[in-house]
Amino acid sequence: MENSFKAALKAGRPQIGLWLGLSSSYSAELLAGAGFDWLLIDGEHAPNNVQTVLTQLQAIAPYPSQPVVRPSWNDPVQIKQLLDVGTQTLLVPMVQNADEAREAVRATRYPPAGIRGVGSALARASRWNRIPDYL
Template identity: 60%
Template sequence: MEMPFNSFKAAIASKLTRYGLWAGFASGYAAEIAASSDYDWMLIDGEHAPNTVPTILNQLQAVAPYRTAPVVRSVNGDPSLIKQLLDIGVQTLMVPMVETAEQARSIVRAMRYPPYGIRGVGGGLARATRWDSVPDYLSTAHQSLCLIVQVESRLGVENVEEIAAVEGVDAVFVGPADLSIGLGYPGNPSHPEVQTQIRRAIDATISAGKAVGILAPHEEDARRYAEWGCTFIAVGIDISLFRQAAATNLARYRSTNTKASESSRTY
């Protein structure tokens, strides 16, 4: 059996912008619906969504038949958790709040087997090896893995040049929300100072020859970041889209009821 192909890693090597969806429902059924809408990639969020290793596995299995490439965000860079995620078949891993090059290097080591890292061998227990059916998995696994580190703090941006240059880091993902609050502008990623820091992170990553991504649910932001060089952009969050659509649908009928009530009043 061949090593599963990492379509996301291959895609971000090109200059074309890939558009993704943030998946926060922690449900295989919801993830499959999202994948069927044909986004280029989707982020299965293990940091802020109520996910566990089994629920992430369920979502990976649900989206496997579709073109949409899954990216999994871990809650942190804990090597034990990274080992579990890689063993269940995560090929593209995003790690939040990376602030130094040494932190990035430690994550790279957690994703690689000795002598180049510290990843433990799961062998026949691991879905990643197709239960020991992939020949030479131990010596070739790193070729199919993709590491995205998140730069989303003042310190992270200060060190972004060194972080992006780390061998084994495939891409940098900028987090506007955390960056804005860390810079003193909570809820305002459009503030000029925040935008300046975002641009610095993007430019530094591109200069290092790495791909750069960002979360941008608002169209004007997404188009600006694409012009700046981001090649993978999350342009929606499934929970937000659901809530907005549900609220809009209800408002349509509540508005009708209000008008009808007002017209029936006796003055």
Template identity: 60%
Template structure:
């Protein structure tokens, strides 16, 4: 007899049950070994990046498999919001999807439809062939699928900030994530994630999400900035990435044993 399986709680479930802000990091190297190391760190979230990383479907699958035994919840960022791409990620078994660059209510609504089966969406039905249902070993997968998936959308532009309250209120959007790097660029402040105008915009999105009852997270690699956003009501923060941790730690070794570099300090976030 085949093993009958029950899927893990979704990111939305974890956010609802949390009694503190969740803390996570990015897995950007594309390595399942590195993703597994991150998953065993004690952090709450491992965010597997498909937008700014050298990954494909196979490497995302391998990372999901490597992270699966650990308590950390895996979230997968799609390269862009397109129904076919999201269908492939869902069929790989990614329960928790992050869509970048969502600027409007209509875009958010389209992403909700993309991650849901008919009649509530347009997700293609191939679950018997896919890891998402564990090849039909999750009982009643098709009937339950919409409840086994969470959708987070990224707020990364000035237009998106203006629409944040309405986007947060879209049925099926489980969380928002603010990307201060792209937001700063959109505001004409490229590379200035801690500029007062950027901080004010981020805090405005957090407030809009809280008013709508939708959790909001923020990228904040600088600890003081992360603390500020948690104090402002962020439900989760992403405080580092595998590649930046390796870059900074290897530079520290070079500084210690060879000599301090004269270049300016690297940015506190990406």
């Protein structure tokens, strides 16, 4: 699946976005239609968890705004769960050095390059195994 936010950044196109801190799918949907290129669902400083992130991803999905998710911490388990519910872009907080950055990346990759588990038949990210060659 193409990520238009990452493609725009690679192409050097400026992107205008907004931080979502209300933990509300209603406000996420409202803002998704407001013309922003990206919306960041903040899990570090807002009362979000995997379930509230999921509802906001679902609310944003029909709109052109691209969701970015900020986990509460550089935690491999949480990163893997956020990816499984359909997150395509992460802004991982509290990365203090190259080793921590490598570990965050490993949480996003399947073996042998990473530690992400295979449960694609159960995951929204793979459309419950409907995306050919997801793995």
